Amino acid sequence: MKYLMLLVSLLWLAGPVAAVPNVSVQMRVVPATHSFTCRYTIALAADDTATTLVLNLGRQLRIENLLSSGSTPRATRVYYPYFDDTLQQVVAHFSGRARMVSVTYSGTLEGRLFNDRALVFSGHSGWLPFRPYRDYEVVNYVLEVQAPAGYQVESASAEAEQRAGRWTFRGRAGAIEITALVAREFQQLASAGAPRIRVVTVGPALTRTDTMLLRKAEGIIAYYNRSIGQLDPITRFTILLPGTNSDAFGMLENATMITYTDFDVAADREALLILAHEISHKWWGYGNVHTYNDWLNEAFATYSSLLYLREAGDEAGYQAELAKRAATVGNAPPIRGFDYRKYPRPMYRRVVYNKGTVVLAALHERLGTTQFVRLLGAVAARHVRDTDTLLAIVAQNNGQATRDWLLAELSR
Secondary structure (H helix, E strand, C coil): CHHHHHHHHHHCCCCCCCCCEEEEEEEEEEHCCCCCEEEEEEEEECCCCCCCEEEEEEEECCCEEEEEEECCCEEEEEEEECCCEEEEEEEECCCCCCEEEEEEEEEECHHHHCCCCCECCCCCCCCEEEEECCCCEEEEEEEEEEEHHHHHHHHECCEEECCEEEEEEEEEECCCCEEEECCEEEEEEECCCEEEEEEECCCCCCCHCCCHHHHHHHHHHHHHHHHCCCCCCCCEEEEECCCCCEEEEEEECCCCEEECCCCCCCCEEEHHHHHHHHHCCCCCCCCCCCCHHHHHHHHHHHHHHHHHHCCCCCHHHHHHHHHHCCCCCCCCCCCCCHHHCCHHHHHHHHHHHHHHHHEEEEEEEHHHHHHHHHHHHHHHCCCCCCCCHHHHHHHHHHHHHHHHHHHHHHHH
């Protein structure tokens, strides 16, 4: 019966977008030991012609069972340059149209992923398998979380069903970004009107900074919806605040995770920029993070946050933040073709974040605000994944001369 329910869920998820895998995640959480057991099932879309399915898993996860509709899966160890570490890798081969692999595994969260109030399962938790170098590929998913009495579960997506210690969520997300927060108590703020923006925090009470965070998020999203999101606006958004004090990141599923406990967007420009940056990843998150095309994610998100500063009336802040980034890029290598593996880690930020931001500011100056914002809207709506596609859109919208100018700047 359980397997039949899984197949029904996967069929429910099948949508019109080509080659989007369907994923089912069934997890049982043991908060007392910060541990979990998970059954992860992926079914390739009918128009995905792959005859081999490869999944990477963190080496800290314990594989307990492997199933496949094709050959018996095998697990090996491989080196993964992006993590500079070894991973487990599951490989299955298929001869028929049914292509599904199920991996049952268990693990324990690292210390930065939990505190005395919450456990965080999300894009930076290393808890999910993913296809090599396709960590953020879009998947349709069903997430089922079982937690003990006295605990609740929240997610980036709207809750689909809750019964007797079991929460079920459905949505479309980056492969490693399927999210579950497990805690004894949550508090929530929500916008009174559309778009519906939620602030979900762990703990017994809301604070003034939570309220201000919602107000600022409403302003940021309103600006983005009439600028970069004019063709693909935000209709709902979730801000998750687990208080684990590790990092912040945006997700393709109209959500962001901000873990900092001292995050005050009213008093701190840096916090406001982080919030605007992570919200904009709703649009800027499709470039391959393993190549220089990651600048399509991080530089575009950074410059979008600076544009919001200017929109909010902080012209001095816009100029100061842009100058701060420009000061780091004088002898940085070109963006186009940049290989992070050949340089010390700080160079990645100088090129992908800072130099990319400076190039976008120069493109803005060349085009003027009206044409530049129209271009951002066109690029965002296309979910651009590579720089060549971006250059083609620039040529179509702004002419061959501007396309050639941009290519030269990216190659300089």
